[in-house]
Amino acid sequence: MSTPDLAVVILAAGQGTRMRSRLPKVLHAVGGRPLVGHVLDTATALNPVRIEVVVRHERDRVVEAVQHLAPDARVVDQDEIPGTGRAVQVALDDLGDFGGDVLVLSADVPLLEATTLADLLAAHRASGAAATVLSARVDDPHGYGRVIRDASGTVQRIVEQKDATEDEAAVAEINVGVYVFQAAPLRTHLDLIGTANAQGERYLTDVVGLLRDSRHMVAASEAPDATAALGVNDRVQLSEAARTLNARTVRKWQLAGVTIVDPATTWIDVDATLAPDVTVLPNTHILRATTVATGATVGPDTSLVGCEVGEDATVTRTDATFAVIGPRATVGPFAYLRAGATLAEGAKVGTYVEVKNSTIGAGSKVPHLSYVGDTTIGQGVNLGAGAITANYDDLTKHRTEIGDEVHTGSHNVFVAPVRIGDGAKTGAGAVIRKDVPPGALALSVAPQRNVEGWVEKNRPGTKAADAAARARTAQEAGDGSQEEHG
Secondary structure (H helix, E strand, C coil), X not given: CCEEEEEEEEEECCCCHHHCXXXXXXXXXXXXXXXXXXXXXXXXXXXXXXEEEEECCCHHHHHHHHHHHCCCCEXXXXXXXXXXXXXXXXXXXXXXXXXXXXXXXXXXXXXXXXXXXXXXXXXXXXXXXXXXXXXEECCCCCCCEEEEECCCCCEEEEECHHHCCHHHHCCCEEXXXXXXXXXXXXXXXXXXXXXXXXXXXXXXXXXXXXXXXCCCCEEEEECCCHHHHCCCCCHHHHHHHHHHHHHHHHHHHHHCXXXXXXHHHEEECCCCEECCCCEECCCEEEECCCEECCCCEECCCEEEECCEECCCCEECCEEEECCEECCCCEECCCEEECCCCEECCCCEEEEEEEEECCEECCCCEEEEEEEEECEEECCCCECCCCCEEECECCCCECCEEECCCCECCCCCEEECCEEECCCCEECCCCEECCCECCCCEECCCCCCCCCCCHHHHHCCCCHHHHHHHHHHHHHHHHHHHHHHHC
16 A cells, blocks of 8 residues: 655756766666665655656666666656755656655765655654754765854755855755655745856755744754665765675675675675575675575686576576576586576586586586587486587577486587487597487597608707607607517
8 A cells, every 4th residue: 555645756867977978877887776776765765655866867778777777756857947856746746746855865965764764754754844854973074065064053044065165065964865854845935946056056964944934844864874765876885885785795695694705795686595504605796686505515717697596506606697507406616507598406517618508407417518509408317528519500400409317428519400319328538419319329420640750840940850850860769679589
C-alpha cells in the first residue's frame, strides 16, 4: 500500500561538471547500480503515492535508466530556468493539488537508507515544521551548503559555498540536499525565489529563509551517519561512496553466514546473493546479479559477473561472465568463462581454458589449454590438453556436439559442424572434420618424414646448424668406433 500523504521528488537534472565525464553524473555506478538507482530504491521503500524524477542534462539517457530501474516513477522535464528551486517547482506542478508532505532527494546521494528518511519524516511531522532539513557534521565542509542556525538553534537559512562569508564557510554543519516540506507552504514560497546569487540560479535552499521570514518553523535533523548522507560530486567522492557501500554490503553477508577472508579486497554488488557457508577468498569481485549457493568457494583472484554458482562448487582465479557453474563443479585456475557457458554437476574446466556458449555435461572435464566454443559436451567426457572446437568459418558460427563418455587425445581440433558419437575416441593431434560414429577411433594419420641435413643446408652459420653438425660428427664417430670393436 502506498502512503497517500507522501510524494518524493528526486533531483536528477544537474550536469555534474566536476565528474569530468561524458556520462551523466547520476548514471555513474557504485555497487553495480547507478547513483540514481540507489536513490530510487530508497524512495520506493517509503511507499510514496508518487515518485517524480526531474531531468534535464543528457535527458534521454537519464530517462532510459530511470524507466528501466523504476518503471512506476514519473519523469518531469526541467525547463531553461536553472536551479534546484525550479526543479522542485516543475515537479510540484506535476503533482497537481497534492497536499501532503514532499520529500526532496538528490540523485547523487546514494547511501541514505530508508530508515534514516523514515526517521526524518517522523521528526518533521512530530514538530509540525513547514520544512525539515537533513544535515550532517563533517570535518571538511568545503563544497557543501552550510546550515546556519540562530542563537536558539533554529534553522535560519542555508548558504551555498560560493555565497558564504568567511564565518559561514567555517560552519561544519552542512546541507546534504534532502528536505521534507509541507506541500502548501512550499508551493507558495517557490514562486518567491530570486536569482541574486553567484550562480544566478533559483536555489531551493532559499525557500528555508523565505519560510522563516514568513514565520514558518524550519527544523533540521542531523543524519546519524554523515558518510551515508554525503553526495557525490567528483570521482574521488564516487570511489569513497563505493567503498562505504561495499563495506556495508560485505558486512551484511558476513552477518548472514558468509566467510569473507579479506573484506578490503572483496567487492560485492548490491544485486548479488550469497548463501550461508559460502567462502570468498581475497581479490574477488562478485558483480551484477551473481548468485552463489551454499558451500561454494570463490576466489582468490576471481571475477564473476551475472553468474550462477552451485552448491559446493569451487571457482579459482577465474574470469566469468553470465555463466552457470553447477553443483560441485570446479573451475580454474586461470579459466575464462564467457556468456552462455554452462557446467553441469561435477564438471571441470581447468587451467587456461576458455568456454563460450557451450554446455559441459555432468562429470565431464576440459582440464587444460583448450578453447570450447558453441559446443555441447555430454556426460563423462574427457577432452585432452589443447583441444579446440573450431566454430567459425569466417562467415557463420557452427556447433560441435560431443556425446557421452568420449575421450579425446591431446591437441585435437574439431572443425564444426561435427558430431562425435557416444563412447568414441580420438588420437593425439587429430583434426576431426567428419562425424565420428559411436565407439569409433578417429585418427589423422600421415607418415612422418625426416629430411636429413635440412638445417645445415638451409640455415648455415646458425647455432642450430653448428649444434647439428657437432651431434652428427659425434654420432658418426661413435658408429665408427663400434664397427672397429665389432
